[in-house]
Amino acid sequence: MPRPENLFTRDDWTADRALTCDVLVIGSGAGGAVVAAELAEGGLEVIVLEEGGYHPTEEFTTHATAMVRKLYRDGGATLAIGSPPIAFQEGRAVGGSTVINGGMSWRTPERILDRWWREDGVDGVRAKEMGRYFERVEKYISAKHQDPGTTSRDNELLREGAEKMSWKVIPNIRNQLHCAGTNNCAFGCPTGAKRSTLVTYIPRALAFGARLYADCRVERLLREGTRSVGAEGRVIQPNGKPGHRFTVRAKLVVSSAGAIHTPALLGRSGVKSPSGRIGQNLSLHPNVKVLAVFDENVEGWKGVHQAYQVREFQEEGYLFAAVNIPPSILSMATPFYGRELDEIMRDYNRTVIAGMLLEDSVTGRVRVLPGGRPQAFYDLSDFDAHRLVRGTSLLCELLFSAGARRIVLPFEGMADLRGPDDVRKLFERPVHKPGIEVMTVHMMGTCAMGGDPKRHVCDSYGKVYGHEGLYISDASLFPSPIGVNPMETIMALATRNAERILDQGAALKAA
Amino acid sequence: MILADFRLSRRARKTVAALARVVCPEDFDALGVEGAVIEEVELTLRSFPPLVRFALASAIWIFEWSALFYPASFMRPFSRLDPARGERHFRRWWSSGLLSIRQLAKTLKGMITMGYYEQAAVKACLEFHPDRWIADVARRRLEAFGEEIRRKEAEVIAPDPLVPASGLSKGTLARKKPHAAT
Numbered sequence: 001m002p003r004p005e006n007l008f009t010r011d012d013w014t015a016d017r018a019l020t021c022d023v024l025v026i027g028s029g030a031g032g033a034v035v036a037a038e039l040a041e042g043g044l045e046v047i048v049l050e051e052g053g054y055h056p057t058e059e060f061t062t063h064a065t066a067m068v069r070k071l072y073r074d075g076g077a078t079l080a081i082g083s084p085p086i087a088f089q090e091g092r093a094v095g096g097s098t099v100i101n102g103g104m105s106w107r108t109p110e111r112i113l114d115r116w117w118r119e120d121g122v123d124g125v126r127a128k129e130m131g132r133y134f135e136r137v138e139k140y141i142s143a144k145h146q147d148p149g150t151t152s153r154d155n156e157l158l159r160e161g162a163e164k165m166s167w168k169v170i171p172n173i174r175n176q177l178h179c180a181g182t183n184n185c186a187f188g189c190p191t192g193a194k195r196s197t198l199v200t201y202i203p204r205a206l207a208f209g210a211r212l213y214a215d216c217r218v219e220r221l222l223r224e225g226t227r228s229v230g231a232e233g234r235v236i237q238p239n240g241k242p243g244h245r246f247t248v249r250a251k252l253v254v255s256s257a258g259a260i261h262t263p264a265l266l267g268r269s270g271v272k273s274p275s276g277r278i279g280q281n282l283s284l285h286p287n288v289k290v291l292a293v294f295d296e297n298v299e300g301w302k303g304v305h306q307a308y309q310v311r312e313f314q315e316e317g318y319l320f321a322a323v324n325i326p327p328s329i330l331s332m333a334t335p336f337y338g339r340e341l342d343e344i345m346r347d348y349n350r351t352v353i354a355g356m357l358l359e360d361s362v363t364g365r366v367r368v369l370p371g372g373r374p375q376a377f378y379d380l381s382d383f384d385a386h387r388l389v390r391g392t393s394l395l396c397e398l399l400f401s402a403g404a405r406r407i408v409l410p411f412e413g414m415a416d417l418r419g420p421d422d423v424r425k426l427f428e429r430p431v432h433k434p435g436i437e438v439m440t441v442h443m444m445g446t447c448a449m450g451g452d453p454k455r456h457v458c459d460s461y462g463k464v465y466g467h468e469g470l471y472i473s474d475a476s477l478f479p480s481p482i483g484v485n486p487m488e489t490i491m492a493l494a495t496r497n498a499e500r501i502l503d504q505g506a507a508l509k510a511a
Numbered sequence: 512m513i514l515a516d517f518r519l520s521r522r523a524r525k526t527v528a529a530l531a532r533v534v535c536p537e538d539f540d541a542l543g544v545e546g547a548v549i550e551e552v553e554l555t556l557r558s559f560p561p562l563v564r565f566a567l568a569s570a571i572w573i574f575e576w577s578a579l580f581y582p583a584s585f586m587r588p589f590s591r592l593d594p595a596r597g598e599r600h601f602r603r604w605w606s607s608g609l610l611s612i613r614q615l616a617k618t619l620k621g622m623i624t625m626g627y628y629e630q631a632a633v634k635a636c637l638e639f640h641p642d643r644w645i646a647d648v649a650r651r652r653l654e655a656f657g658e659e660i661r662r663k664e665a666e667v668i669a670p671d672p673l674v675p676a677s678g679l680s681k682g683t684l685a686r687k688k689p690h691a692a693t
Contacts, residue, residue: 041672063629069557075557199667200667328624328625348639
């Protein structure tokens with residue numbers, strides 16, 4: 001496939017360059033791509049800067065470790081420091097994390113939107129007001145249930161287990177166009193069926209004249225007093241070293257670099273918030289996984305990733321799903337080596353990997369280290385650690401009811417469970433918090449929106465308080481965790497923010 | 512893809528190879544994957560940020576030479592220990608009382624086994640052959656839905672301007688774009 005004509009990579013740079021546009025969008029994931037497409041179609045001249053490379057669908061393979069190196073920030077070696085340390089992953093490619101996520105497309109729960117309106121004073125965010133933004137996003141990303149016959153056995157076992165327990169289990173809504181169930185979502189969809197922004201909003205933005213520059217790392221925003229007037233940075237060479245310099249001057253800047261890198265960019269640029277809360281309020285949906293070995297052949301890789309979600313305990317902040325991952329990645333995460341590792345891996349095709357997402361109750365923060373790199377800090381509270389144990393026990397009950405014969409736990413030093421009676425062992429002694437294997441892909445809240453400049457970083461539409469010409473459009477905006485997969489919420493808020501910017505479009509053009 | 516200019520030293524490669532014999536299944540040698548696994552570990556390290564890469568390269572070095580201090584090693588570094596003594600050295604790290612040492616052991620083990628289980632021969636042993644599966648279902652997808660897929664993909668770039676509720680901008684600034692789809 002030829003590269004789109006207004007998409008540029010490092011190969012197109014032969015010297016330092018200065019560019020101009022109406023709106024500069026930093027990042028091309030769920031937030032940035034949507035804003036760019038809507039504004040470009042609205043008649044504004046848009047430039048998108050993306051730190052990652054351009055990798056079209058044809059480049060995606062089942063070589064998981066190679067895809068991690070290609071598509072994940074820092075080869076996936078990103079960690080929130082705290083007790084326990086929490087591994088987090090984010091995409092670094094054109095399309096951002098939408099290229100590597102599981103493809104779950106859920107509207108923000110109504111209770112969350114109500115809370116944002118009631119407690120944070122976010123204007124126009126209740127379900128009836130957000131409905132048309134969700135509908136528009138769902139149209140472009142093709143959010144719907146899977147076609148029949150594309151579900152893998154591990155997902156069916158999860159559903160059967162939930163039904164035996166009489167728990168609520170629902171089919172996932174996914175951004176997919178007749179997904180065939182290749183189960184390669186987290187390493188780039190090899191058919192393009194997953195409707196990431198790489199194959200939806202980015203082509204749309206380009207079709208309406210936006211220019212996208214891949215391999216461009218923004219170092220800082222250009223400011224004139226309290227007004228943002230662009231950004232500067234360096235083109236990244238294949239070895240990661242900085243290459244040509246660029247400056248982009250713009251009438252308006254939208255940061256969509258994600259909840260870790262947006263606050264870092266603001267911090268590096270000297271942007272201060274009246275609230276002093278840039279980088280605070282990090283929530284991240286702590287996530288644990290168990291390995292459940294069955295007697296039957298499961299072959300979880302033959303069918304779609306996360307076909308169902310168990311929603312029985314959603315009000316308590318728990319979601320359960322089956323999340324098959326390839327052997328290489330699984331082997332890294334198992335608490336075994338040598339013969340024990342061999343034993344568990346030989347059961348790979350009989351294993352259900354099930355995960356639990358927790359709506360967290362505490363927050364962490366993001367700080368900028370000397371040199372400009374961001375570092376996340378997050379301490380799991382004792383309360384949430386207990387909830388992880390309780391959630392895991394519920395998940396184990398479900399898996400045993402589905403027929404599991406052995407479950408490997410995410411708690412260091414705790415023996416595997418061999419039957420439903422073993423589940424109570426989880427509560428016999430306190431779990432050592434630093435020994436819980438926690439990971440996440442949902443980082444949120446570090447530039448929270450709301451109605452009070454003393455409590456929030458951005459107004460209800462993503463404009464940074466105390467600054468002109470600077471908007472944020474990514475998961476940083478969330479005032480609280482949302483308890484479901486965040487992609488559609490980011491996209492809907494981005495659509496809403498773009499609409500607000502378009503309202504000022506004529507003035508922007510005239511400026 | 513960003514890969515730093517980094518190479519494992521000859522000694523570090525020996526350490527990784529010896530460690531792979533401890534942490535990987537027993538068929539590691541029989542499958543002849545040593546070179547490929549070391550290359551995977553090196554590529555993984557090259558994709559990590561400089562500080563993490565430095566920490567892990569240092570950990571490999573320390574792991575190699577810390578074996579000298581155990582009496583049973585007879586003053587030999589880890590890569591020259593026999594398998595049983597090598598396993599005991601690794602187990603000391605794996606079950607250390609210090610969380611940071613345990614984490615390093617887990618990370619080193621994870622990088623190596625990740626490279627091992629990425630090898631085609633190992634995937635075949637596990638009867639894991641996703642390429643065949645993907646080729647099959649992708650073909651069936653296009654046979655069944657090809658026309659609809661092409662139509663939907665065209666719709667992605669069809670004009671449909673966002674109309675702000677306020678109507679202030681009347682949905683579009685109506686600037687003609689040379690690239691705009693029609």
